[in-house]
Amino acid sequence: MKAFAQNTDQQLIQFFIDGNTDALEALVLRHKDKIYTSIFFLVKDKYLAEDIFQDTFIRIIDTLRGGRYTDEGKFLPWTMRIAHNLCVDHFRKIKRTPHIKNSDNQNIFEVYHFSEENAETKLIKRESHDRIREMLDRLPDDQREVIILRHFADLSFKEIAELTNCSINTALGRMRYGLINMRKMMVEKQINL
Numbered sequence: 001m002k003a004f005a006q007n008t009d010q011q012l013i014q015f016f017i018d019g020n021t022d023a024l025e026a027l028v029l030r031h032k033d034k035i036y037t038s039i040f041f042l043v044k045d046k047y048l049a050e051d052i053f054q055d056t057f058i059r060i061i062d063t064l065r066g067g068r069y070t071d072e073g074k075f076l077p078w079t080m081r082i083a084h085n086l087c088v089d090h091f092r093k094i095k096r097t098p099h100i101k102n103s104d105n106q107n108i109f110e111v112y113h114f115s116e117e118n119a120e121t122k123l124i125k126r127e128s129h130d131r132i133r134e135m136l137d138r139l140p141d142d143q144r145e146v147i148i149l150r151h152f153a154d155l156s157f158k159e160i161a162e163l164t165n166c167s168i169n170t171a172l173g174r175m176r177y178g179l180i181n182m183r184k185m186m187v188e189k190q191i192n193l
Contacts, residue, residue, distance in 0.1 A: 009075040017064055024064075028057060031076055035083055038153040041136060042087045042145065052090065056083045077159045080149070084163055135185045143178030146171050 004012060004026035012030075015023030035056065040049035059082050063069050072078075136144050142164075149160045161171045 010071050010073060013064060013069065013071065013075065017067075024061065027075070031079065034076070034153050035079060038080060038148055039083050039087060041133070041148040041152060042084070043090065044133075044137070048090070052083060052086045055086050059086075074159075076153075077155060077163070080153050080155060080159070081163050084149075135182050138185060139178050139181055143174045143181065146174040147178045147182075150175060 004015075004023060007015070007023075007026070009027060009030070012023040012027045016027070032053070036049060036053050039052045039056070040046065043049050043052060056079065060079060136147065139147070145164060146160055149155045149163065150157070155163070157168050157171045157175070161168045164171065166174075
């Protein structure tokens with residue numbers, strides 16, 4: 001996989017189309033954390049998120065092999081749209097609807113970046129993850145979705161607006177109100193991350 005580290009997404013896609021399956025594996029490994037985390041926060045179920053993640057890449061493979069992919073230099077937003085649509089399809093199928101700064105002046109979403117750490121640090125991070133997840137679950141669906149796509153999928157507001165079929169200003173507003181609501185929850189519940 002190190003052989004592909006310097007290649008762009010577009011180059012990896014072309015290598016895969018030309019028959020190199022290792023290129024697809026490198027592409028999956030490059031983006032799996034952002035995609036999986038975004039799916040997980042939308043569906044709130046580890047096993048379902050894994051299934052949707054796999055379905056996302058099955059669709060990607062089918063599209064690439066079928067010659068239907070148009071390379072516009074936007075692989076990650078395209079992939080996020082597929083994952084998002086699969087999440088929406090899931091909720092439609094079961095007729096359900098999907099769902100700052102801390103006292104140290106750190107972005108609360110940064111606690112999701114994983115690294116090697118001792119057991120105590122892992123426990124503290126897990127507790128912080130659980131608190132953030134609880135706060136996200138209490139947000140209105142549209143606000144939660146924008147926060148997840150922005151902080152966990154690292155999409156731009158333009159990409160979020162396209163993905164959620166709203167204007168950029170609406171996406172910005174949802175983000176603003178979502179963060180305001182999360183700050184209120186932190187104060188009301190005296191949550192310290």
